[in-house]
Amino acid sequence: MWQEKKNYGKVSMGVVRTTYLIDEQGVIERVMPKVKPDTNAEEILAYLG
DSSP: OEEEEEETTEEEEEEOOEEEEEOTTSOEEEEEESOOHHHHHHHHHHHHO
């Protein structure tokens, strides 16, 4: 997702990793902002499990 980011007081635009879980009807069921690639899959499986 492209949005405003703040880093050490500086504001800029950039990519923010966000996961969207979408159900069978195409409705967004959950939004997971600021995810980390190394733990995201585990978080998704825990939520679905």
